[in-house]
Amino acid sequence: MENLGDDLVSAFTSVTQLPDNAEGRRLAGALRAYHPALRTNAATGAPTDRPAVVSAQPVADPEQTPHDGDEDDAWVQPGDEEEPKGTVFPALNILKDCMQRSTYHPIPVIRKEERGAEPWTIFREVMDGEPRWVHPDITTEKTKPGKRDRLVVPEQFGTGQLCVIDRNGSYPSACSAVPLAPNKLQHTGPLEEVGKDRAGAFLITVPAWNHPEMPHPLGRLAERTDDQGHVWVTTPHVRQLQKLIKAGHITEELIVPDSWTGKANESLFKPFYAKAREARAELVQAGGEPYTEYKRRLSIALRLLWPKGEKVNSPFWRPDWRMALVAEASVRHWSVAHRAVQAGHTLVALRNVDEAVFFTPDGQAPDTYKVGTGFGEVKVKTEPAAPGSER
Structure with a gap:
């Protein structure tokens, strides 16, 4: 990638979108890293020919919907490893302190x-094991570009509503x-x-x-x-x-x-989790810019466990830690949904590490979920089900 030719860079500027997968992200990241004059549109992933500092966001996935940002998928950028003085939540410094204080003598950086x-x-x-699943009896309808497909519920499911469940802080909770x-x-x-x-x-x-x-x-x-x-x-x-x-x-x-x-050790990140949980309890009530900055610093710290690109000077390089953390969030997400299904509830979609959609008579969440603002608790939104053609 260090010797990308002008022809390849030129070809890249004509691409309107790259796939949202590991290969697509690596290609975009490499091109941007070694050719700073090349810029991509942060919203669409489309390359432009205007020199600028890249805001390297993944290409929008039409199968995903926006949420509150706890599981922000934005790539970290050079400079993100430097936390501003006075930030509401110095997440990276807290994470580094976990390593320094641990009695297990962790190795945060592989040479x-x-x-x-x-x-x-x-x-x-x-290796995150995200489900990205829709019930086999459910069909979908295209909606607006960038929006999720609409779930169409067949008649045999009976009368009810869609209960959309969004888990709070899946990644820090997994810590x-x-x-x-x-x-x-x-x-x-x-x-x-x-x-x-x-x-x-x-x-x-x-x-x-x-x-x-x-x-x-x-x-x-x-x-x-x-x-x-x-x-x-x-x-x-x-x-x-x-x-x-x-x-x-x-x-x-x-x-x-x-x-x-x-x-094995299960407590390496536990002090980080405790401080993140305490800070969230205070900031979620206040909302606004402090809460937004808290979520951003939290996301950056956890992504810096496995930084991409040579120009991000992270104090960590442990892909096994990063992928185990995301897998743990996926496992917890799946397990709570599974308990609900075992109790007789109808799951119609399970997405990413934080969203589940159930078809329920009243749109209320199954009892396996706890509604609230804390880590591991959920927000609930009720939506009308799109009726099948036979309704």
């Missing part, structure tokens, strides 16, 4: 010369007990059993999921296997599969042909 080999090349953004390996990952190969003392990356055989009323517990990861049906996952998804196997929801054994692991 650059080691990053081009396993296990670090294993990690991908799709309360995300299983991580504070030190380097060692090659531990095939495992007959994954104990709770191990954390890291696991190559697994994706088990069958025979429950069409819920997405696969691995989310989109379940569709990204190799020719042998294997996929790399992080510890939160392994533990989730173990629980589902024990409960009888999955009938296959967990098969782990390969692994890179270290001694």
Whole structure:
């Protein structure tokens, strides 16, 4: 990427949109990083020929809707690692302090010369396991560009409304007990059993999921296997599969042909979670710019766990920590929805790490959710269901 030719840069300026996937984001980031004169439209991802400082936002995904910004997907930029003096929530400094005070002697930065080999090349953004799922009996209708497709509920679902549930602070909430390996990952190969003392990356055989009323517990990861049906996952998804196997929801054994692991710890980010929770309780009531800045600093700190591009001088480089954190948020999101379905509620869509849509008689949230403003609690919005053609 360091020697991108003028022809490629010229071709890039004619592109109107790049795909919102790992490859598209890496290409856009590389072109912008090595050719600062190249700029993209922050709203559409369309390149322009006006020299400017890039505001590197991912291309808008029509399958996603805006939320309150707790799970902001904006890429971090050079300079974001410098927190302004007097900021309402110095999230990055708090996160660094967690590392310095930890008795587990964590290694927050993997040396650059080691990053081009396993296990670090294993990690991908799709390891988050986000569901991005719509019930197989639900159809969708296109709406305005940039808006979600409209969910069309068939007649057999009966009379009811759509209950849209938005989880607060899914990522910082996951910091309360995300299983991580504070030190380097060692090659531990095939495992007959994954104990709770191990954390890291696991190559697994994706088990069958025979429950069409819920997405696969691995989310989109379940569709990204190799020719042998294997996929790399992080510890939160392994533990989730173990629980589902024990409960009888999955009938296959967990098969782990390969692994890179270290001694597990669930409290490395807990002090960060506690301070973020305390600050949110104060700032969410005030709202306005202080709350907006709080969310921004929180998002930047957690994204700096795995900064993209050489020009971001982050105090961290741990893709395993970052992807385990996002996977933990996805697992919690999936698990609460699963408990609601087990209790008889109808899930019609499960999106990203923070939004679920149920079809309920009165538009109220299932009892498995707690409505409120705190981490892990939810906001609820009621929408009329789009009737099917047979209604």
